[in-house]
Amino acid sequence: MIGALALTAGCSTREAQTEDAAATGALSIVDQRGETVALAGPASKVAFTVMPAPSIFAAVDRSYDRIVGINQSTLVANKGGMFATMFPESAESAVVAGNDFVPNVETLLQLDPDVVVQWGDRGPDVTAPIEAAGFPVVGLEYGTQDDLEQWITLFAQIAGKPERGRELVDWQRTELSEMRAQVAEQRTPRPKAMILSRAGDTYSTTSPKGYDGFQFDLVGADLVTEGFVSDAGQVSPEQILDWNPEVIMLSGFDESVPADIYADPRLASVSAVQNKRVYKTPLGGYRWQVPSAESPMMWQWMHQILYPGARGGQFRDEIRATFDNLFAYRISDEEIDQVLRFDLNKDAAGYDQFRR
Incomplete structure (x- = not known):
């Protein structure tokens, strides 16, 4: 905390x-x-x-x-x-x-x-x-x-x-326990969600067997790729339509942006597209979507995307404290906007909760 x-x-x-x-x-x-x-x-x-x-x-x-x-x-x-x-x-x-x-x-x-x-x-x-x-x-x-x-x-x-290692591990475990408790208190249905990558006209996604499966379950989402098997994770637009995710989070390992997904007519009827719930994942000290020292920040960001307003508007303060502790750096409001990819996500549903 x-x-x-x-x-x-x-x-x-x-x-x-x-x-x-x-x-x-x-x-x-x-x-x-x-x-x-x-x-x-x-x-x-x-x-x-x-x-x-x-x-x-x-x-x-x-x-x-x-x-x-x-x-x-x-x-x-x-x-x-x-x-x-x-x-x-x-x-x-x-x-x-x-x-x-x-x-x-x-x-x-x-x-x-x-x-x-x-x-x-x-x-x-x-x-x-x-x-x-x-x-x-x-x-x-x-x-x-x-x-x-x-x-x-x-x-x-x-x-x-x-001792520094023990402090950081203890912090991660505390945040993990608090997130599980918060998700247990949710009374709304778990949203269907996924991670998506795009290269040209080709899409790929991630397996629930890895860290993504852990993270999505932790924050109270149903990962739609459960049971999905594909070479290199490639997934067709038809399969995405069939899954019909309510939330799509875009990988930080490629140049895809929400506008690309909204502009693809093959995905026009997907719930996340129709409701403007496509989000580029944050980039802080590293890409938040993979295991990192900042992982508790990714869990909180994901949870608030899925359940807008869940943490009562404290997230920016938590980012500020985390960067200070992890990297001895006093992050500015403009830099927090950069981490949260406000340039790409500002018009997405619910993203106003992250404004300063």
Whole structure:
């Protein structure tokens, strides 16, 4: 909650508040592969081949100072959202992997990180080249809230700030419990909803087996893709018509905007289109739709989209407190509008609840 966040929040526009490392000696970290990773001490240079990780590490550290390499997709998100405003150096970070997560070993050798964070559930093709080059690898797994909490814990260990990791995990769990309690009190029918991506005339969506399934259920929505199986998630307009979602949330990983959906005659009779309930998902420190340090903000945003006015107009204050706590940054009202994609969502049904 806001009060708990404010206890650790800074008070200037960009504070480089740092903590003394909890440990100054050697570290032994067990990653999500079950591998023990030995470090000489808290890392001073960390490279991330995986996309959501740098913003989470920055939230743990309240700084970008240790991050030396990132994924190409992360660089795009940094430049397009708030991250480069909070941490200007993040817009110039070296790229150490692309969308396939194959590491650029030559760049890693130039950067000489103390540790590299890579997916640990995609086989040795993406981890072995890093280890062969002599760098310790912390392997991650993806898909659940528990995975996210383990990422936070691992990054806190890497940074030598275990207490900070516990604070952030406790905050996420508190917000999770409060959201479940709020949804349990809802007396209106659960809206049918979905995540949608668009590339040209082709649509794709997400599986309920992953984090989206968890999030939609958590915030009180029925995810219409239950039981849906498709190559690369591709979905036809006819299938979307059959599902007839009441709310559509557009992916932050492509350039699709609500106007594109409204303009597609193939979707004209979909409930979300007819009632102007198509929304571009927020972009804060990272794209909110995937697991991140900001996930509780995504849960709240989703819940208020589904049930307008559910949190009594406090959301902007909660965003402000969250950015202060996570990133040591005092976000302005104009920047909150940017995070919430007001330029794209301002005319959508119910979006007035987020106005300043």
